[in-house]
Amino acid sequence: MGEFEGKSVIVTGGALGMGGDTAVEFARAGAKVAIADINEVAAAATLEKMAAAGTAGIFIHGDVSQAAACRRVVSEAAGAFGGVDILFNNVGIQPPDSYTNVEGTSEELWDRIIGVNLKSRFLMAKYVIPEMRKRGGGVIVNNASVQGQQSMPGVPAYAASKGGDLSLTRQMSLDYAAENIRVMAICPGTIDTEMVRSIAREEIGSHDEDAVAERVAQYGKDHPLGRVGTGLDIANAVMFLASEKASFMTGSFINVDGGYMAMGSWASGAGADA
Ligand SMILES: NC(=O)c1ccc[n+]([C@@H]2O[C@H](COP(=O)([O-])OP(=O)(O)OC[C@H]3O[C@@H](n4cnc5c(N)ncnc54)[C@H](O)[C@@H]3O)[C@@H](O)[C@H]2O)c1
Numbered sequence: 001m002g003e004f005e006g007k008s009v010i011v012t013g014g015a016l017g018m019g020g021d022t023a024v025e026f027a028r029a030g031a032k033v034a035i036a037d038i039n040e041v042a043a044a045a046t047l048e049k050m051a052a053a054g055t056a057g058i059f060i061h062g063d064v065s066q067a068a069a070c071r072r073v074v075s076e077a078a079g080a081f082g083g084v085d086i087l088f089n090n091v092g093i094q095p096p097d098s099y100t101n102v103e104g105t106s107e108e109l110w111d112r113i114i115g116v117n118l119k120s121r122f123l124m125a126k127y128v129i130p131e132m133r134k135r136g137g138g139v140i141v142n143n144a145s146v147q148g149q150q151s152m153p154g155v156p157a158y159a160a161s162k163g164g165d166l167s168l169t170r171q172m173s174l175d176y177a178a179e180n181i182r183v184m185a186i187c188p189g190t191i192d193t194e195m196v197r198s199i200a201r202e203e204i205g206s207h208d209e210d211a212v213a214e215r216v217a218q219y220g221k222d223h224p225l226g227r228v229g230t231g232l233d234i235a236n237a238v239m240f241l242a243s244e245k246a247s248f249m250t251g252s253f254i255n256v257d258g259g260y261m262a263m264g265s266w267a268s269g270a271g272a273d274a
């Protein structure tokens with residue numbers, strides 16, 4: 001019997017990237033998983049992987065920066081599975097044209113990034129918590145970033161959204177601890193996903209996927225462990241936090257970053273000279 005047999009999970013942005021890989025691993029562990037996303041084609045492929053891994057899931061189309069979509073995602077998942085136990089608030093965007101300072105950031109771009117990366121955390125939690133209460137508890141894992149702790153020039157909206165994810169995690173953990181609803185965050189370093197590949201494509205000005213993979217591998221040299229992370233690295237951390245093994249953890253975050261946050265800006269990564 002899988003570790004998450006009998007559990008029901010919602011993953012936002014679950015069609016691709018870390019969300020997709022985490023959905024597949026939850027399905028492998030016996031959970032019923034609803035993936036909420038706007039990409040139907042990628043979602044169909046992920047549903048196939050979930051079924052092949054052992055448990056069929058469902059896809060709910062919706063832009064989770066919008067309240068109506070979040071309400072529908074929760075009610076359809078709860079209706080299909082009889083409740084909701086775990087929410088991986090994962091969805092996020094970092095558009096290649098968003099690398100600029102506050103003066104260069106349009107109000108529309110600011111609202112879009114904050115809407116997807118932060119407001120969706122609030123909205124999904126708002127509608128899922130009543131379902132978790134019916135089950136006697138639950139776990140919410142918010143996908144923040146190392147960029148919620150330290151930053152780089154030119155990412156004001158993204159950095160603010162990720163700092164907000166960490167602050168909201170602390171807040172919700174306090175407000176719902178007495179109801180056995182734990183709220184944690186993860187802070188990934190660079191993970192090889194579509195988000196990072198699209199940034200690499202922009203940087204090198206090419207769609208040659210071998211060259212893109214080479215650029216992504218170079219990002220790994222900045223991490224003390226000398227590589228970028230994988231969706232499986234993230235799935236493992238999320239599933240640990242969602243499990244009973246983490247039953248005394250709430251209100252904090254863990255870095256899944258190959259040692260990135262341990263390293264001072266004066267130091268160079270283990271793989272830097274390789
Ligand atoms: N990739 C990294 O290196 C990295 C590092 C730190 C944090 N993160 C964070 O991890 C999370 C996942 O990132 P990823 O790299 O897997 O991204 P990704 O771009 O590979 O996948 C994101 C998924 O979200 C979906 N999506 C986008 N906007 C949506 C919306 N409004 N409503 C519903 N679905 C939507 C996309 O269709 C896609 O399936 C994000 O919150 C991101 O900020 C990523």
